[in-house]
Structure formats: C-alpha cells, structure tokens
Amino acid sequence: MNTRYDVVIVGGGMVGATIACALGDSDLSVAVLENFYPPEFEAAQPNDLRVSAISIASQNILQMVGAWDGVLSRRTCPYRRMKVWESNEEKAATEFISDHIGHEYLGHIVENRVIQLSLLERLQAFDNIDLICPAGVEEIDYSPGSSIVRLKDDREIVAKLLIAADGGESRVRQAAGIGVHKWDYEQFALVASVTTAYPQQDITWQQFTPTGPLAFLPLSGNNASLVWYNTPNNVKRLMELDDQQFMAELVATFPECLGEIDQLLERGFFPLRRQHAQQYVAEGVALAGDSAHMIHPLAGQGVNIGLLDAAALAETILRAQRVGEDYTSLSVLQDYEKQRRQHNLVMMQTMDAFYRVFSNQNKPLKVLRNIGFGLAERITPAKNKVMQFAMGLEGPLPALAKLEAI
Ligand SMILES: Cc1cc2nc3c(=O)[nH]c(=O)nc-3n(C[C@H](O)[C@H](O)[C@H](O)COP(=O)(O)OP(=O)(O)OC[C@H]3O[C@@H](n4cnc5c(N)ncnc54)[C@H](O)[C@@H]3O)c2cc1C
Structure with a gap:
C-alpha cells in the first residue's frame, strides 16, 4: 500500500x-x-x-x-522566581522575579x-x-x-x-x-523526582559547583525535580547506590533551601552532548x-x-x-x-x-x-x-x- x-x-x-x-x-x-x-x-x-x-x-x-x-x-x-548562585556564596545570589517586569510568572x-x-x-x-x-x-x-x-x-x-x-x-x-x-560535554545530568517537606513552590534555583550545577525545579503539590550535573563517573556511582544511600548523598550535597526530602520517587541519568x-x-x-x-x-x-x-x-x-x-x-x-x-x-x-x-x-x-x-x-x-x-x-x-x- x-x-x-x-x-x-x-x-x-x-x-x-x-x-x-x-x-x-x-x-x-x-x-x-x-x-x-x-x-x-x-x-x-x-x-x-x-x-x-x-x-x-x-x-x-x-x-x-x-x-x-x-x-x-x-x-x-x-514559577515566578529564579535564583542562581555559586557554591557557598548564597549571599551573592541573583534572584529574578517576574513581578519586576510586570509578568505573573x-x-x-x-x-x-x-x-x-x-x-x-x-x-x-x-x-x-x-x-x-x-x-x-x-x-x-x-x-x-x-x-x-x-x-x-x-x-x-x-x-x-x-x-x-x-x-x-x-x-x-x-x-x-x-x-x-x-562533542560530548564531559558531564551527565542525573535527574531525581522527589517529594519535599515544603508545599508547592514558585521558585526554580540553580547552584553552580565545581563539578556542575545542582538544580531545583518545582512541580505541582510538594513534588520537585532535582537535576544533579556531574562527571560521568560520579553519576554512575550515584546511580548504583540504593535509595537510602542516594537520599543521604542528596541531602549532604544539595543546599539547605531544598528542605527535607520525604520520598525519592524515581531517578535516571542523561549523557549530555x-x-x-x-x-x-x-x-x-x-x-x-x-x-x-x-x-x-x-x-x-x-x-x-x-x-x-x-x-x-x-x-x-x-x-x-x-x-x-x-x-x-x-x-x-x-x-x-x-x-x-x-x-x-x-x-x-x-x-x-x-x-x-x-x-x-x-x-x-x-x-x-x-x-x-x-x-x-x-x-x-x-x-x-x-x-x-x-x-x-x-x-x-x-x-x-x-x-x-x-
Ligand atoms: C536532563 C534534561 C533536561 C532538559 N530540560 C529541559 C528544559 O527544562 N527545557 C527545555 O526547553 N528543554 C529541556 N531539555 C531538552 C528537551 O528534552 C529536548 O530538547 C526535547 O525533548 C526535544 O524534543 P523533540 O520533539 O525535538 O525530540 P524528542 O523529544 O527526542 O522526540 C522525538 C520523537 O520522535 C519519535 N521518533 C524517533 N525516531 C522515530 C522514528 N524512526 N519513527 C517514528 N518516531 C520516531 C520518538 O518516539 C519521540 O516521540 C532537557 C533535556 C535533558 C536531557
């Protein structure tokens, strides 16, 4: 046909x-x-x-x-707000707020x-x-x-x-x-879907670290998507951890503003090119x-x-x-x-x-x-x-x- x-x-x-x-x-x-x-x-x-x-x-x-x-x-x-800063320098953060340019979000x-x-x-x-x-x-x-x-x-x-x-x-x-x-960036993105102790948030933030950024994307309710950019070897190691060990690494690495993580729902990784x-x-x-x-x-x-x-x-x-x-x-x-x-x-x-x-x-x-x-x-x-x-x-x-x- x-x-x-x-x-x-x-x-x-x-x-x-x-x-x-x-x-x-x-x-x-x-x-x-x-x-x-x-x-x-x-x-x-x-x-x-x-x-x-x-x-x-x-x-x-x-x-x-x-x-x-x-x-x-x-x-x-x-989301109405977007914040970026470098490791340990949250004081020097830049925050973008939609109201400042007359937009709702x-x-x-x-x-x-x-x-x-x-x-x-x-x-x-x-x-x-x-x-x-x-x-x-x-x-x-x-x-x-x-x-x-x-x-x-x-x-x-x-x-x-x-x-x-x-x-x-x-x-x-x-x-x-x-x-x-x-060309390949020598970096993978590890994405984790989690629920946090905070209710629905209106901010997305990104902290730059020597091995790559750590990013927070808010989702409906108390859900969030976390992106952990890191070297391929580190990401492979993190993917091999069991859920408890992985959660412990998340808490130790992500900045305090993430708050408590209640549940890890899923994780996966993406090579970046x-x-x-x-x-x-x-x-x-x-x-x-x-x-x-x-x-x-x-x-x-x-x-x-x-x-x-x-x-x-x-x-x-x-x-x-x-x-x-x-x-x-x-x-x-x-x-x-x-x-x-x-x-x-x-x-x-x-x-x-x-x-x-x-x-x-x-x-x-x-x-x-x-x-x-x-x-x-x-x-x-x-x-x-x-x-x-x-x-x-x-x-x-x-x-x-x-x-x-x-
Ligand atoms: C970790 C990560 C985070 C990202 N975050 C963002 C973000 O926040 N914002 C943003 O703008 N972008 C983001 N991106 C990029 C975004 O995901 C891609 O740019 C987007 O998916 C591209 O859409 P596409 O439709 O071109 O291709 P794809 O999403 O790859 O879709 C291709 C489609 O074609 C189909 N297909 C493939 N081959 C065939 C075939 N032979 N016959 C029939 N069907 C076929 C597939 O099934 C698929 O449905 C992110 C990417 C990654 C890896």
Missing part, C-alpha cells in the same frame, strides 16, 4: 506534534509518524522524570496551536508527556492530519519531492516534504545525508528540534528553541503555499533555516560559555563570577534582560506574529 502526503513528519514528540498542529486545517495533507503513543495521563500518577521548563514564548506557541488548555487541564507548575515546569499528549490529542481533531502510531519505520528513502518512508508492516508513505522531528539520533537527517558537528546539524534543510526535507540541535540543558532551552523552530517552519510552509510557491524547494526552506539556525547557534554558544566559565576553578575567574552575580543582582536592566531571555521574549519571534496572521 502506498499513501501520498504533502508533508510527512517523522516523530510526534513535542516538536513534531507542534508542527503538525500548526499545519492543522490547512490545505496540506499531513502524516505524523510516531513510534510510541505515551501512556494516558491520570492525576493520581506520580510526576514523570522527564520535565521541561517551558518559557512564555513556548506557552504562546502551544496556545496558538490549541494545545495549551490540554496542558493546563492535566498538570503544570508555574516566568514560565511553567511541565512533564514532557503532558505536553506531548495535549498535542497528540489536538492534532487528531484535524481532518487533514493522519497520526500513524506505532509507526515502526523500517527504511527512509530520501528523494526530493517524493521521499518514501517504508514501515515494518510494508506500508509505504510517500512525502513531498519530509520533516525530521525524530530527535537527536534522527534517521531522517541521516537518510538525507546531513551531517552534524558534535552538544550537536548541531550542518544544515537544517535540503530540497524536500527540513529538520526541527533535537534532530537539528542538542544543547546543554542547564538553562532549560532545548525544547523551547525546538518549538520556535516548529512555529517558524510551519509559518514558512503555509506562507509559501498561500502565495503559490513550492514549499519543498530549497529556496523556500532556506528562509526557515535563516530564521532559526543563527539564533540556535547563539543559544548553544551561550550555554557553552556558561558550562566553561562555571566548570573552571581558576581563582581570579571565581572572584569575577561572584562579582558578576553581585552586580547582576543590583543592575536592574541587566536582570530584566536575563528574565526576558529565560521567558523566550528576547530575540527573534517573527514567526509567531506571522503565523497568527495567516
């Missing part, structure tokens, strides 16, 4: 499903191929390990494609599954979109204008435009012969989200920039189609690349700079860092800029406005 679509999106994760929803109700026929449908959400379930800090810009995109209500009706935790911490479920639910309401799940992709044959995705059940899905939203190991990217620049596709587009193919870029999660920006890709790519396709241009052509797709690649590169370089500056134990640099935190605390315009950056309100957002106007 051979089925043809105008657009085939491989990967129905947060980014792929957003692109699909943005193309909902258009004249384009769209297929989303996703390997796994996430388990349904129930309020009584404990929080998932995978959570993301979602910026105001990302919230706007999810709202625009009709998925934000689904997120709110499931589970989120808004800086963003939300949301389980990735909640976002994905809300999007998948939304996209199934559109007549022009087919969700093929579980997809079981066997082979991808890239050919500009008529790429073929062969499924394990022998179905062939033919795409005028193939979109890679299939994550860091993207098979679409590989099939299209697009290379990446990459930086990866950037050499190009985001070729004739008849476009990459978005982690298939195009993977960045250090210390400032929680990976999916936020992925959702900006999603909005920009959908806008580029819809605009071309509206004016009768070929949306699979390299020249049209390069317009998307121009909007996103440089912006994402700057974000990656900023994360690298943070990683390098804070993992360096050079004494004068340490002094400078603390002066920096102290100054940042006192210089209001600088603080406001950082807040806008964290909220996704700094930098280019043209795709949003344009998409709304279509």
Whole structure:
C-alpha cells in the first residue's frame, strides 16, 4: 500500500506534534509518524522524570496551536522566581522575579508527556492530519519531492516534504545525508523526582559547583525535580547506590533551601552532548528540534528553541503555499533555516560559555563570577534582560506574529 502526503513528519514528540498542529486545517495533507503513543495521563500518577521548563514564548506557541488548555487541564507548575548562585556564596545570589517586569510568572515546569499528549490529542481533531502510531519505520528513502518512508508492516508513505522531528539520533537527517558537528560535554545530568517537606513552590534555583550545577525545579503539590550535573563517573556511582544511600548523598550535597526530602520517587541519568546539524534543510526535507540541535540543558532551552523552530517552519510552509510557491524547494526552506539556525547557534554558544566559565576553578575567574552575580543582582536592566531571555521574549519571534496572521 502506498499513501501520498504533502508533508510527512517523522516523530510526534513535542516538536513534531507542534508542527503538525500548526499545519492543522490547512490545505496540506499531513502524516505524523510516531513510534510510541505515551501512556494516558491520570492525576493520581506520580510526576514523570522527564520535565521541561517551558518559557512564555513556548506557552504562546502551544496556545496558538490549541494545545495549551490540554496542558493546563492535566498538570503544570508555574514559577515566578529564579535564583542562581555559586557554591557557598548564597549571599551573592541573583534572584529574578517576574513581578519586576510586570509578568505573573516566568514560565511553567511541565512533564514532557503532558505536553506531548495535549498535542497528540489536538492534532487528531484535524481532518487533514493522519497520526500513524506505532509507526515502526523500517527504511527512509530520501528523494526530493517524493521521499518514501517504508514501515515494518510494508506500508509505504510517500512525502513531498519530509520533516525530521525524530530527535537527536534522527534517521531522517541521516537518510538525507546531513551531517552534524558534535562533542560530548564531559558531564551527565542525573535527574531525581522527589517529594519535599515544603508545599508547592514558585521558585526554580540553580547552584553552580565545581563539578556542575545542582538544580531545583518545582512541580505541582510538594513534588520537585532535582537535576544533579556531574562527571560521568560520579553519576554512575550515584546511580548504583540504593535509595537510602542516594537520599543521604542528596541531602549532604544539595543546599539547605531544598528542605527535607520525604520520598525519592524515581531517578535516571542523561549523557549530555552538544550537536548541531550542518544544515537544517535540503530540497524536500527540513529538520526541527533535537534532530537539528542538542544543547546543554542547564538553562532549560532545548525544547523551547525546538518549538520556535516548529512555529517558524510551519509559518514558512503555509506562507509559501498561500502565495503559490513550492514549499519543498530549497529556496523556500532556506528562509526557515535563516530564521532559526543563527539564533540556535547563539543559544548553544551561550550555554557553552556558561558550562566553561562555571566548570573552571581558576581563582581570579571565581572572584569575577561572584562579582558578576553581585552586580547582576543590583543592575536592574541587566536582570530584566536575563528574565526576558529565560521567558523566550528576547530575540527573534517573527514567526509567531506571522503565523497568527495567516
Ligand atoms: C536532563 C534534561 C533536561 C532538559 N530540560 C529541559 C528544559 O527544562 N527545557 C527545555 O526547553 N528543554 C529541556 N531539555 C531538552 C528537551 O528534552 C529536548 O530538547 C526535547 O525533548 C526535544 O524534543 P523533540 O520533539 O525535538 O525530540 P524528542 O523529544 O527526542 O522526540 C522525538 C520523537 O520522535 C519519535 N521518533 C524517533 N525516531 C522515530 C522514528 N524512526 N519513527 C517514528 N518516531 C520516531 C520518538 O518516539 C519521540 O516521540 C532537557 C533535556 C535533558 C536531557
């Protein structure tokens, strides 16, 4: 069986499903191929390990494609404050508060599954979109204008435009012969889902230490997600401890403001690497989200920039189609690349700079860092800029406005 679509999106994760929803109700026929449908959400379930800090810009995109209500009706935790400091120097902390720039909050911490479920639910309401799940992709044959995705059940899905939203190991990217620049940060992120003695909090904080940051992300109720960045060896050692020993290490290492930990619900770890596709587009193919870029999660920006890709790519396709241009052509797709690649590169370089500056134990640099935190605390315009950056309100957002106007 051979089925043809105008657009085939491989990967129905947060980014792929957003692109699909943005193309909902258009004249384009769209297929989303996703390997796994996430388990349904129930309020009584404990929080998932995978959570993301979602910026105001990302919230706007999810709202625009009709998925934000689904997120709110499931589970989120808004945060109003963000605090950063270096080991033993909480006095020199910088605290960002949303009220200071007239916003109710800086963003939300949301389980990735909640976002994905809300999007998948939304996209199934559109007549022009087919969700093929579980997809079981066997082979991808890239050919500009008529790429073929062969499924394990022998179905062939033919795409005028193939979109890679299939994550860091993207098979679409590989099939299209697009290379990446990459290196491993010599750091893993150990994520622990816990309940604490404090009721629901409205602050996310991060303490920088010589081996990597320690981060607290508030979740609904008295739940929290802790991220312990450390060397691969240390993380492997921590993962081998039993729950009691691990809790003891958490209490000994995390700052006092964490309060008591009542329960450890789950833990897992993620090797961290930086990866950037050499190009985001070729004739008849476009990459978005982690298939195009993977960045250090210390400032929680990976999916936020992925959702900006999603909005920009959908806008580029819809605009071309509206004016009768070929949306699979390299020249049209390069317009998307121009909007996103440089912006994402700057974000990656900023994360690298943070990683390098804070993992360096050079004494004068340490002094400078603390002066920096102290100054940042006192210089209001600088603080406001950082807040806008964290909220996704700094930098280019043209795709949003344009998409709304279509
Ligand atoms: C520890 C950690 C913390 C993070 N915290 C944050 C944060 O706070 N804020 C933030 O913005 N980002 C954060 N990130 C980054 C964020 O998780 C990623 O950027 C985001 O998940 C990328 O979304 P995506 O849809 O592009 O890719 P993915 O999430 O990888 O989704 C890809 C989808 O494609 C599907 N798929 C893959 N291959 C195929 C195939 N062949 N056929 C069919 N389907 C396929 C998969 O099943 C999946 O559903 C964090 C990352 C880590 C590791």
